[in-house]
Amino acid sequence: MNKASFVFSDGQLGYKFSDTHPFNQKRLVLTADLLKSIGALPDSAIVRPRMATDEELALIHDERYIEIVKKAGRGEVTADIAENYGIGTEDTPIFPDMHEASAMLVGGTLTAVDEVMEGRARHALNLGGGLHHGFRGKASGFCVYNDSSVAIRYMQKKYGARVLYIDTDAHHGDGVQWSFYDDPDVCTVSIHETGRYLFPGTGAITERGSGKGYGFSFNFPIDAFTEDESFLEIYRTGVREIAEYFKPDVILTQNGADAHFFDPLTHLYSTMNTYREIPKLALELAEEFCDGRWIAVGGGGYDIWRVVPRAWSLIWLTMSGQPLPAGPLPEEWLDKYGPESPVPLMPDWEDPDPLYEPIPRKAEITEKNRHMMDKALHIIRSEQKHRE
Amino acid sequence: MILEEIMSAEVYTLAPEDSIRDALRLMEEKKIRHLPVLSGDGSLAGVVTDRDIKEAVPSTLIGKQESDLYETPLSDIMTRNPMVGHPLDFVEDAAVLFYETQIGCLPVVSSGKLVGIVTETDLLYTYIELTGASQPGSQMEVRVPDEPGVLFGVTKVFLGHNANVLSVLVYPDKNSSDHKVLVIRVKTMNPLPIIEDLRKEGYEVLWPNVPGINR
The missing domain is CATH 3.10.580.10 (CBS-domain)
Structure with a gap:
């Protein structure tokens, strides 16, 4: 087994907007339990997250904003002031102690970073992180503090590392992209459903960075109804070429699991096949370029019963060098959560084939995605030619 | 302007x-x-x-x-x-x-x-900027009859969800001259409850709208 750390504690479950909000950290418990019930998550691999300090949050966030979040969590902010900071909205409602809960998720990602960068583990996973929409001075899209942005800046300062950030959430990783838009030592890559309909709307291939950071921001907006093969073609080709070009010291992957056909918020048609492949390439590239240094975080994922636990388990299993399971899910887990789930749980690690009716315009969608990728990669391909 | x-x-x-x-x-x-x-x-x-x-x-x-x-x-x-x-x-x-x-x-x-x-x-x-695409939001298209008061009815639903509308564009409906298509950009990551209520009110919501594919 590779030495890998799984960052988790009940303290991460306090990030809770309401019972009906689509962002639900119950996912963390469901995933950890699924892994435990197949004997893949020994207690010795679990590391308790710490809370991020105010100074660490201020690596990215405005101090004024941090103060407002603290006050909001104590019920001391009026609605109109809160709204200026993106909180108290339907997307990101105020909840008790929201500062502490949000700082806990950031701290979890910093814990994962330290595990890897200080050599206690080759890889580390913090499924409580991945809140990629958080901005410098504003909450957005279910995200208060941006753990990945803070962690990247932290790795730059503390370890002098060049970081490759790979975001496979179905939504554009806007918060992280804008944090490092003019920084040539951080390369951000986001594969997402085009912003034509989907939040946040940004993430066009033309968003390539600015100033010295030009050419270090990559976007692959794929069409609604994109399926496994096309998603993976873009992911494998795009991410590998970018890694070869950028030559990172460490890789941080954001693993939103909301590109799945079942996800209620998006229109992509991935199946579990995609989630089997995503961590494999991340591991391969980390071994090839970064002496194994790979930190993975969670992200979106709004079908918390049928999709997220299986998808996120595969990240841990890949990371810790265990064989990927096939066939039925453990009965113990199905029996425990079946009654609570509003939808019938999926019985197997794989999705049934086929999972959905064939898509009428599949060939055109695949072709369009390929065109998009060629355009997005043109900048590094032409430079490569130049060098030859 | x-x-x-x-x-x-x-x-x-x-x-x-x-x-x-x-x-x-x-x-x-x-x-x-x-x-x-x-x-x-x-x-x-x-x-x-x-x-x-x-x-x-x-x-x-x-x-x-x-x-x-x-x-x-x-x-x-x-x-x-x-x-x-x-x-x-x-x-x-x-x-x-x-x-x-x-x-x-x-x-x-x-x-x-x-x-x-x-x-x-x-x-x-x-x-x-007019389309609102420079701010984070979700976009939906609503097909509505071309008659007075429709926009009021639609925006009432958004108000009910305290959802901030970033932009509204009105396009002619290519398939029917007595309908219009409203393209609405709204500041939320989760437009599902709004879409559900718009449909309850009898409006036709296209999200996403890709010709030849129905979801």
Whole structure:
């Protein structure tokens, strides 16, 4: 087994907007339990997250904003002031102690970073992180503090590392992209459903960075109804070429699991096949370029019963060098959560084939995605030619 | 909106005596394609575009000839008496002018002096902002009957969800002349409850709207 750390504690479950909000950290418990019930998550691999300090949050966030979040969590902010900071909205409602809960998720990602960068583990996973929409001075899209942005800046300062950030959430990783838009030592890559309909709307291939950071921001907006093969073609080709070009010291992957056909918020048609492949390439590239240094975080994922636990388990299993399971899910887990789930749980690690009716315009969608990728990669391909 | 709100007030200009070489250098340095040419008294003498220059200098395919042509004064190639705009002109009218006359830039002149310039790119960006695409949000299309009060009914649903509307565009419905398509951008990552209520109210919601595919 590779030495890998799984960052988790009940303290991460306090990030809770309401019972009906689509962002639900119950996912963390469901995933950890699924892994435990197949004997893949020994207690010795679990590391308790710490809370991020105010100074660490201020690596990215405005101090004024941090103060407002603290006050909001104590019920001391009026609605109109809160709204200026993106909180108290339907997307990101105020909840008790929201500062502490949000700082806990950031701290979890910093814990994962330290595990890897200080050599206690080759890889580390913090499924409580991945809140990629958080901005410098504003909450957005279910995200208060941006753990990945803070962690990247932290790795730059503390370890002098060049970081490759790979975001496979179905939504554009806007918060992280804008944090490092003019920084040539951080390369951000986001594969997402085009912003034509989907939040946040940004993430066009033309968003390539600015100033010295030009050419270090990559976007692959794929069409609604994109399926496994096309998603993976873009992911494998795009991410590998970018890694070869950028030559990172460490890789941080954001693993939103909301590109799945079942996800209620998006229109992509991935199946579990995609989630089997995503961590494999991340591991391969980390071994090839970064002496194994790979930190993975969670992200979106709004079908918390049928999709997220299986998808996120595969990240841990890949990371810790265990064989990927096939066939039925453990009965113990199905029996425990079946009654609570509003939808019938999926019985197997794989999705049934086929999972959905064939898509009428599949060939055109695949072709369009390929065109998009060629355009997005043109900048590094032409430079490569130049060098030859 | 009026032109002075979207124009660039910092304008790079040259004089009629300046050469093609000067113009090329300035365009390259500032990454621009249009240069107003000013007379000694500050009045607008003409406009030189990258296209005027391309037409005037020899093809790069001919090889590296040192050509005197690069020393030609701009007064020989510029468009004299170009169309100009006024700071108080409406953006919509300027857009029609660009579309109909296929110009690439519009110098903005007030009291005989150049005060700004508007290019195709400025106009395009204005329209991008109009669609709300520069702020985080979700977009949906709602097909509605073309009759009074419909917009009120639709926006009431958004109010019910305390959802901030970033932009509303109204398109004609290509398939039916008594319907319109509202394209609404709303500041939320989770538009599902809104969509559900719009459907309950009897509106047809297209999210996403890809011809040939129904979800």
